[in-house]
Amino acid sequence: RWWRRWQSKIQGSKLSTDFANSLAHAFKPVYCDGMLLWEMRPKSVGKPISYDGRFFVRIGSSTQEMAADDFLSHMTTHFV
Numbered sequence: 001r002w003w004r005r006w007q008s009k010i011q012g013s014k015l016s017t018d019f020a021n022s023l024a025h026a027f028k029p030v031y032c033d034g035m036l037l038w039e040m041r042p043k044s045v046g047k048p049i050s051y052d053g054r055f056f057v058r059i060g061s062s063t064q065e066m067a068a069d070d071f072l073s074h075m076t077t078h079f080v
Contacts, residue, residue, distance in 0.1 A: 003029070006038065019049040 010024040019042075027040040044058040048066055055066045 002036075002038075014052045016045075016049045016051070019045050 006027065007024040011020050013020060015023065022045055023040065023042050026043055027038050030037045030039045042058065042063065048055040048057045048071060050056075055071045056063050057066050
């Protein structure tokens with residue numbers, strides 16, 4: 001029940017659809033000292049993702065916001 005609730009919240013968020021779907025299926029319950037925790041391991045979808053009008057990219061084990069110049073450079077490099 002909790003898993004479906006979190007999936008629904010993630011998929012209904014301001015995340016880009018493809019990343020939201022990827023993230024909704026990339027978490028699992030983990031029990032630690034009798035407590036239920038949720039482990040989330042976002043994976044790269046191979047392109048910048050948007051959230052609330054800002055763009056982010058996965059670099060190694062972190063997610064970083066892209067500066068406008070970096071985003072434009074990425075777009076011209078990959079789509080021109």
